[in-house]
Amino acid sequence: MIRFEAVSVTYPDATRPVLRDVELDIPEGELCLVVGRTGSGKSTLLRCINGLVPHFTGGRLTGRVSVDGRDTRVFPPRELADTVGFVGQDPLTGFVTDIVEDELAYGMESLGVAPHVMRRRVEETLDLLGLADVRDRPLLSLSAGQQQRVAIGSVLTVHPRVLVLDEPTSALDPAAAEDVLSALTRLVHDLGMTVVLAEHRLERVVQYADRVVFVPGQGRPIESGPPAELLAHTPVAPPVVELGRLAGWSPLPLSVRDARRAAGPLRARLAGATPPTRSSGRRSSVAEMRGVTAAYGDVLALRGVDLTVHRGEVLAVMGRNGAGKSTLLSVLAGLRQPSAGVVSVVGAPTHDRPARDVIRRVGLVPHEPTDLLWAQSVDVECAEADKDARVESGRTRRVLAELAPEVDGDMHPRDLSEGQRLSLALAIVLASAPPLVLLDEPTRGLDYPAKHRLVGILRDLTSRDHGVVLATHDVELAAELADRIVVMAEGEVVADGPAGEVAVASPVFAPQVAKVLAPLPWLTVGEVAAAIAG
């Protein structure tokens, strides 16, 4: 269906090709998962399929990419629109209209599909993706999961033979991600569609994949094969596969179900051991919220939230999109005034205080770290941050050197990788050494190695008595890092307790290792490895 023949791609101004001599053949009806580190060329590979590379991005493509027998050199993306449906990373930037129904119909209008056919397909797609209730709502008013499903639906209505998705679940909570993925598997199974998707959070997708394509980056040859074979040696692997590698299971399990069936002996072996305790006793508190309520117009984002953050602990705030996690952080950081209740960070409120005083007590790395960056180079950015924080010059640069030593000071912040940008934003926030550090969804777009580094950085912060609060959808990150987990729903705290208890108790928020080893309270592969070794 999709055929790459000796394909190399070199972007303008680049010294070496992103992809070199790619040979790949994806047959019809497969769900193909593209994995690799950030910046390895996954997106480039995906964009070659519908001709966005090189027709749109520029650069030089040698070799031949053909889809359904059509050569992308001859057919630009718009002429391939009836064969390949492409869904980009951020659904919001791809929306052309403003109402759900119109968005679903837009692609068909461009292709000149007959009106009665359009009407039927829109109705079918609304049902297939569970969007019928929101059909006449503005796109901006939808939740992230709904937006992502609209984005998928809007390319499905033209009945493409191939669907290409770039990180379709990265902004979604676990339940919404399940929705999107189950819709995708239904398309593959019921309609025989060929689906190619890139994803960092392998734990969500790998079990559905028929084939994995590993892009190692730096122009090294790509590998393609059945998931179990390929994941046995790739540097990126979901926890369940890492656990399988550790325990030496063969064939390697890809789903929790397969792993549980193989895990009997491991569970027996671990039965006597206890995982290391995390919460290091009650320490003094760094931030308090008492009865905090916050509203947007007539919608309550927080209702009577009581929360204490202690020094030296990592608190993970979880919950579905729109549960109030981000509002909680912005109230703590003093960006929003609570409509009722008391917020105090290191003994004083944060709203209505001068910003330069507040940043000495609390720092927030926002959802889009880029928002914090506006200088033309990393060095200028760091110098500005020193001035903002009123610390001695060079401090931010030193913090950044600890977090991400490889970052070149002359680079433009927008040219950094996601992980490096996050490090830079974090360095700016840490320059004034606030006792409370807040991170909003820090792992979006981060690959496993970058995540491991983030874990190390945050652990180091807590050992120096900072309190860390992170809002996240990433259950594996929370399992790895959090001492305490707070689950929010409808603006209220519905669970608050040690990570082990909360994560294991909930099927949605449990990490894969906990699901495999339940009822034993193990959360991460690292803990299991230590127990087996010790």
Next chain:
Amino acid sequence: MTRLPRALHPAAWWGWATALAVAASRTTNPLLLGLIVSVTAYVAVARRPATPWSRSYVVFLRIGLAAIAIRVTLFTLLGTVPGTHILVTLPEVPLPSWMAGVRLGGPVSLEGVLAALYDGLRLAVILVCVGAANTLTSPRRLLKSLPSALQEAGVAATVALAFAPQAVMSVGRLRSARRLRGRPDTGLRSLRGLAVPVLEGALDRSVDLAAAMDARGFGRRGPTPRRVRRATAALLLGGLVAILASSYALIDDSAPDVLGFPLLLAGGVLAGTGFALGARTGGRSRYRPDPWGAAEWLVVGCGVVAAICVSVAPSGDVFTATSPPTAPTLPLLPLAGFMVALLPAWLAPPLPRPRGSTTTPPTVPVRERWMPADDWVTNR
């Protein structure tokens, strides 16, 4: 007669409102102008949908009032209209000789103030007519029902319309980001620092959007031969330019007559041919087009009747003399015309209820951001 609830074709409301704006442009009689405001207000209240843009009437009304205020103030300061009824004499500021002909201050005549007031009022009423059309239907829906030869231009315009709310969202986020870096988030200096990041963000977004639109078939050639596409484009462009020129000639009394209706007709024929050719060969189709039925004809007709009534009325009735100042009269023919223009409040079909509930549509917080979009308003 029972009528099914449905939304009227957006072009019908725009046609009605445009006709009233034309009527307003052909009169300076304050009574008639006031009448137009009442007519548009009544119809807008009777037939406006429950959507965010349905509040734009008041916004346009305010802009109109501002226009009157600016016009009268500027005249009072710079006015050169001679008159016998001097209201007040302002101190005159001496100006250098090279600015001869411009006067700052000096006597203010009643005649001049009235002329400025009526002129400003006329402009304000035209603005109010646009506001009424905006309230009754969204400009996006109008763009959706453009002829298929213009649909891609319509899509581009829709995308451009989305720029303002998105820029507002970015400004809100970046203001918070300033605060997070310990800088003041209010005041002029903070605004200056925002311009570059906001534009950068907008540029990034537009590149992404262009890629997405390309991938979804925007600008697809389809099977149409190149000659036909060129002919369509030429016909459309020529026709639209002709219509533009003729409407200018119609408004400006000093333009030669041949530039008026004859040119309008020629432009209409050219553009119509272009649209027909484009529709036949365009390779695009339209999802759930708004139907154009009897109600649409009636609504547009009511507006046109009012415009004609004002146009054919004796000019003494519709243009109130300011020198010497006379009390405006209420001429019968235009009055009857505006009564007809009020009829769409009943002639237009009732609006469908919003789906799901009888209460307001759900206002669930937009996808959770660390700093939601509307926050910059409440946070000031």
